[in-house]
Amino acid sequence: xxxxxxxxxxxxxxxxxxxxxxxxxxxxxxxxxxxxxxxxxxxxxxxxxxxxxxxxxxxxxxxxxxxxxxxxxxxxxxxxxxxxxxxxxxxxxxxxxxxxxxxxxxxxxxxxxxxxxxxxxxxxxxxxxxxxxxxxxxxxxxxxxxxxxxxxxxxxxxxxxxxxxxxxxxxxxxxxxxxxxxxxxxxxxxxxxxxx
Numbered sequence: 001x002x003x004x005x006x007x008x009x010x011x012x013x014x015x016x017x018x019x020x021x022x023x024x025x026x027x028x029x030x031x032x033x034x035x036x037x038x039x040x041x042x043x044x045x046x047x048x049x050x051x052x053x054x055x056x057x058x059x060x061x062x063x064x065x066x067x068x069x070x071x072x073x074x075x076x077x078x079x080x081x082x083x084x085x086x087x088x089x090x091x092x093x094x095x096x097x098x099x100x101x102x103x104x105x106x107x108x109x110x111x112x113x114x115x116x117x118x119x120x121x122x123x124x125x126x127x128x129x130x131x132x133x134x135x136x137x138x139x140x141x142x143x144x145x146x147x148x149x150x151x152x153x154x155x156x157x158x159x160x161x162x163x164x165x166x167x168x169x170x171x172x173x174x175x176x177x178x179x180x181x182x183x184x185x186x187x188x189x190x191x192x193x194x195x196x
Contacts, residue, residue, distance in 0.1 A: 008040055010048045010058070017059045022106055026113045031055065057121050060114045064125040067096045068132070075132045082140030083191055089136060090158075090187055093129070094165040094174070101171040112168050130155050137194070146194040158190055 016037045020029045031052050035042040049055035074089045101108045115122050133155035140146030148154040164170050165183050173179060 008038065008044055008048070012038065013045055013048050013055070014059050014062050017055060018063075018107070021059070021110045021114075022104070025106070026056075026110050053117075056114050056117065060111060061121045061125070063100075063111050064115075064121065067093070067100075068125065068128050070096055071129070071132055075135050078139065082136055082143055082145050083195075085136050086133075086140070086158075086191065086194075087187055089133065090162055090165070091183070093162075094179075094183055097166050097168070097171070098174045101168070101174060108168070108171065115168070126159075130159050133158055140194065148194065154194070161190055162186060 013034065017029070017034050020033045020037055023029075024033060031045050032042045034055070035045045038045070045055070049058060071089055071092055074085055074092055077085060080088075100111075130152070134152045137146055137148060137151040137155050137158070141148060141151055146154075162183075164173065165179070165186070
């Protein structure tokens with residue numbers, strides 16, 4: 001393994017891990033493969049991530065956080081009305097998932113396997129997503145656009161009602177030509193139900 005002149009950081013390790021997972025898949029990718037790709041000893045990787053499971057959780061979190069960060073911009077766009085933000089947020093979630101599944105199907109399949117093993121990471125991600133939705137719904141209630149006694153419960157219901165458009169189990173359906181028509185029909189119905 002050639003020596004590396006770059007400082008070994010957690011971010012570099014996560015980038016290399018993603019590349020290794022793409023090439024080998026989750027069943028065959030090892031910490032030794034990651035270290036070899038970085039030109040360091042596997043002990044150097046373990047100084048940043050104590051176990052293989054911790055490394056896998058961190059790379060899964062990094063992958064999920066990309067979606068959460070993208071959606072956070074929509075939540076923060078308070079100059080736009082809550083109904084538009086809600087529609088845009090749900091559409092951006094579907095588009096982010098479609099991109100991940102369509103642009104790099106091998107990596108998407110790998111992350112689906114990793115996510116199944118990273119229960120806490122996935123749970124935190126889902127909580128963060130529903131918290132974002134709650135913020136939009138709460139803004140709608142405050143603006144008089146939406147009516148609901150409990151924005152958090154409503155946000156969870158919205159998230160579950162649109163699951164077909166963001167749950168990885170439905171990834172094959174996202175490429176169907178009518179997926180956007182189906183999505184619009186569901187979102188229209190949900191928004192009508194929220195209006196004050």
